[in-house]
Amino acid sequence: MICSIGSIAKVYSGARLRAAGLLKDRSGIAATEFAMIVPMMLVMFFGTIEFSSAVAIDRKVTIMARTVADLTSQGATVNDTDLTNFFAASLAIMTPYDKTPTNATVSELYIDPASGDVRVQWSKGSAPRSVGSIVTAIVPTSLISRDPNTNAILPNQYLIFSEINYLYVPTIGYVMAPTGVRMSDVAYTRPRQSVCVFYPSTPAGSPPPCPTL
Numbered sequence: 001m002i003c004s005i006g007s008i009a010k011v012y013s014g015a016r017l018r019a020a021g022l023l024k025d026r027s028g029i030a031a032t033e034f035a036m037i038v039p040m041m042l043v044m045f046f047g048t049i050e051f052s053s054a055v056a057i058d059r060k061v062t063i064m065a066r067t068v069a070d071l072t073s074q075g076a077t078v079n080d081t082d083l084t085n086f087f088a089a090s091l092a093i094m095t096p097y098d099k100t101p102t103n104a105t106v107s108e109l110y111i112d113p114a115s116g117d118v119r120v121q122w123s124k125g126s127a128p129r130s131v132g133s134i135v136t137a138i139v140p141t142s143l144i145s146r147d148p149n150t151n152a153i154l155p156n157q158y159l160i161f162s163e164i165n166y167l168y169v170p171t172i173g174y175v176m177a178p179t180g181v182r183m184s185d186v187a188y189t190r191p192r193q194s195v196c197v198f199y200p201s202t203p204a205g206s207p208p209p210c211p212t213l
Contacts, residue, residue, distance in 0.1 A: 050170040057097055058183050061166050064090040065187040068106050069162035076194040077201050083124050090164075101167040101180075103127060108197055109135065110212055111144055111157040118144075119213055121158070122199040126165075132213050135161075143188055158196040158210065160189045 071086040072078060078086075083106065091099045105125030109118050118136040123129040138161075145154045169180035191197045196210035 046172045050172060053097070054168055054170070054181060054183075057094075057166060057168050058185075060093050060097070061164050061183050062185045062187075064093050064102070064104065065162045065164040065185045067093060068104055068164070069160050069187040069189040072106050072162070072197060073160040073189040073191050074193065075197060076191075077198040079200045080124070087125065094166075101169070103163075103165040105129070105163045107161045107163075108199065109139065109159040109161050110196075110210075111139075111153060111159070112212070113153040113155045113157070116144075116153055118159075121196070121211060121213065124199070125163075127163075138186070139188070156195050156210065158191055160191065160197060162187045 067090045068086055071089065072083070075082065086106070087104050090104060091102060094102060103126035105123060105127050107123035107129050108121040110121050111118050116136065117134050118139045120129045120131055120133050120135060122131060129135065139159065143159060145157060146152060147154060163184070163186050165182065165184045167180045167182055170177070194210075198210075
């Protein structure tokens with residue numbers, strides 16, 4: 001019985017020594033911490049890259065919208081070749097990012113002083129608006145000039161309206177939205193060389209009054 005108790009004591013003592021040695025052993029901690037932290041670090045790293053790219057693209061979308069509207073408003077007349085060049089120039093802004101998912105449209109809007117309706121005079125691009133359609137809701141009221149005394153809408157008001165849409169699909173899908181993030185912006189400018197911008201071209205002879213549909 002004594003021998004049996006002594007054997008148990010030796011086993012218990014050996015177990016205590018091994019447990020104490022295990023507690024003092026730090027050789028595997030670094031590897032364990034590395035395995036736990038690396039996934040989180042990778043998510044943060046790729047997430048920062050994807051988010052930074054998204055911010056940069058969003059800014060470029062805004063600049064594109066302003067560029068298309070600005071270039072279109074600088075002439076008294078535009079044709080298909082002009083608009084194609086304007087769109088191409090704006091797409092160059094997207095460099096070095098992929099230009100493929102970009103949709104651009106430019107329209108001329110007429111503000112009817114009698115009804116206050118804003119109508120599409122012409123529209124070209126990836127998703128042209130229907131000529132004659134009313135788009136009053138998309139025009140900020142601050143862009144509609146009014147008589148300071150009567151508050152009546154002033155006549156002969158036209159706006160060049162550009163729309164840019166871009167689908168940003170992140171490289172690492174699980175970090176951000178895997179199906180992509182839709183980015184868009186619009187810009188408004190007033191014709192600079194004439195009351196309106198004729199499309200597809202100014203009729204022969206003296207420019208007639210701008211159309212009002």
